[in-house]
Amino acid sequence: MFKKMIPIGVKNTSELINIMKTWVDVKEISLSDMYGYSMQSVIFNAEHCILNEDLQLSPNDMTFYAFEVIENKKSNKYYCDKHQVDKFLYVVFEERTGYVWSNSNLLFVKLELERGVSQDEYDTEGNLFRLVISHLAIAYCEENNIPMVVTEPEQ
Numbered sequence: 001m002f003k004k005m006i007p008i009g010v011k012n013t014s015e016l017i018n019i020m021k022t023w024v025d026v027k028e029i030s031l032s033d034m035y036g037y038s039m040q041s042v043i044f045n046a047e048h049c050i051l052n053e054d055l056q057l058s059p060n061d062m063t064f065y066a067f068e069v070i071e072n073k074k075s076n077k078y079y080c081d082k083h084q085v086d087k088f089l090y091v092v093f094e095e096r097t098g099y100v101w102s103n104s105n106l107l108f109v110k111l112e113l114e115r116g117v118s119q120d121e122y123d124t125e126g127n128l129f130r131l132v133i134s135h136l137a138i139a140y141c142e143e144n145n146i147p148m149v150v151t152e153p154e155q
Helices: 013-023 036-048 073-079 105-115 119-124 127-143
Strands: 026-029 064-069 089-094 100-102
Touching: 013 064, 013 089, 013 105, 036 064, 036 089, 036 100, 064 073, 073 089, 073 105, 089 105, 100 105, 105 127, 119 127
Parallel strands: none
Antiparallel strands: 026 064, 064 089, 089 100
């Protein structure tokens, strides 16, 4: 159901930033402008993400670009995210790994999908491909009010 939605070919960070800027108005910020826990979790997650599996970069070797999404008509649908707990919406990119994070689930999934996967990843349905599929499935369930519960098997 979701496989055909995933574009083949990986976009780089600058391409994703330019695409994001067509969707929402943003202002670039420093990582330190984010709330402490958010900043710490972004750095930790970038270091331990699947995209850093082969590179094994430390946070000191990473280049982060952080943005605050300006609340306006253009960004309203992202500010209505039921999972949003922060007052502001953020998007963070790490250049060398391609890691993307946002505290708007909708914006995150759109950017992750837009990033795409390599032909090999697509053909072999590798870990990154499966990660994108799982995020698409979660977003689909949320949009269609399908409960995501694990039930005990019937005996």
